[in-house]
Amino acid sequence: MTYYAGLDVSLNETAICVVDATGRIVAEGAVPSDPDSILTWLDRRKCPIERAGLEIGGISRWLHEGLRAGGLNAICIDPRRLRALTKIMPVKTDRNDARSIAAAMRVGWYSEVHIKSKASQLLRMLLTNRKTLLDKQIDIDNAIRGTLRVFGIKFPAISVMPLSKRACGRRSRMPLSRANL
Template structure:
């Protein structure tokens, strides 16, 4: 049987440093090639070596490169960024060559934590969600900036909805030509952002409408189209988690634990994992607990009990964690939300 080799790839935008070691940890090859999956794949295959693992760190180009390597029959592994940083931070000199060597040695020793690589469909869903959020945030930035800037001149916009904001600002600056010359272009920019935001939001609603998984997730209280699509995009495959309870911890909704000797402390939630997923679950839990509308359910009753004992902030986080578990179970079992104990029979 031929000896296996282990490759480490340190990726940058233009070039990727490659280091290959044998089973004894001896360096047998080093190179620097263009950061393109075809170039990297052909370079590795042309060496004629039997690879046990090819490791690369999770990053902006990683999914693209990973897919190209796997398509070429290479045993590529995407490694969790924080784990990789902890393993490589002990080195005195940080260079691309040294990082590639460190990754190769991690592959040889098996000291790594693999990352789930999302499907192209989930990556497209995430692109839609992040782009919509970007336009929404920029529109809010313009509105908030306008409120503060015109207030300097004694012009108070007051409480107005998004539809009436433009007309209200134009009314205030109508008699101030110098101010209007600056404010009107901002209003036009806001209008363009709002128009494209509406297009992306409609695309999101159309996507959710034809997705049976999103429609099933929306049967849970507090879960709307945005939260359902976010959960769908972030989890990608429910089989990733052997237990539903692991979902809350994976997305940073469980407390940190510090234990050493006689010291044992429980801290705040870890906030690890995808921040977009964590924010969506928090918003859904907040709506579930505070909205006066909607049916009463066991999840809300449990959350209100936590709120009475520990406060509303901790209750929202606790409900977000439990909601992540419930949604995973609904997805995996193909069931809708159970509003009462009678539905579990």
Template sequence: MDEYIGLDVSLKDTAVSIRRGGKRVWRGKCLSDPQVLAALIRKHAPAAKRVVFETGPLSVWFYHALTAEGLPAICIDARHAKAGLDMAANKTDANDADGLAHLAEVGFYKEVRVKSFDSMLARTLVAARTRLVRIGTELSNQIRGLMKTFGLIVPAVMGTRFEQKVGELLAGNAELAEIIRPLLEAWHAVRLRAAELGRKLLADARRSEACQLLMTIPGVGVVTATSF
């Protein structure tokens, strides 16, 4: 007889519920490790038909790892599942796992497409570069604001010109320079790392036929194409 498994996944532990023939036949908890979970499921549910869990921080890893273990992993929309799970009298991890197992059994869920690890690597690269660019902008704005207090106005310049102008303005103020230079050095280091990730992003996009095709659309650049 087919068995249906619900997993309520958290960073540390995963609550597991197994249903068969309309009844819960086992439930418990284990570490949030797909290999540990796979062994547990094989032991308690050798005829697993569906292994259901919600979208979340670990869902990509769980989906691919459980699928590699030969289990029928299904990732469902957490917002869609919320209505059903909220009907439980007591909101606990174990009850959420029971609710997910029930949804798996009746087939009342909205499956989501899980991106491949390669796609997630590309998105991670975009996110990391974007964050570094923002940090660089925040640092340059902070430098401008601090220097403005002392009547030192940095012109609206970018890149090496910004670094040069800051250095020129600090030339006659040794005490302020001791404060600003560490920020300027941090800005310079962040800018270099952002440029490195930018070059990698461009190289990856040039190797991707999908990105090259997307970039033929007016207004679609490397970042947008890679994030798609």
């Protein structure tokens, strides 16, 4: 017998539904959202899983990698296609979503999402973090400029030169000291 699993992943808990080739629900449950817990839960059911589907999301890439390493044929799917199936449900719960994903895995009604390599994900994370830090640096520079403007200290427009060098390299009518503040 062939079995299919649907995993509805949230940050803390993953709802799991296993169906057979006829669509009958064989097992349902919920486990912590980590690959070892999911694999252990599936192994206890003694059902050879043909395909396991999970919607792409925040921790899905990490789970996908861990489930694949554990020998499970895990597939990240596009949630937009699945939304048409779940839209008609009167009650939307994690359990029902897991059932829908399992049904989609069984009939092949899903679009697989490409998972980027670990190196690509790492590079993207570093570039995003760098951009965030640079944006925050500009925000801090602007806040300092705005605060000092109250005391009559004016800086030229923001440039590549750090604020500390611009501040130390200029003359002011009012020197900065604790007495003036």
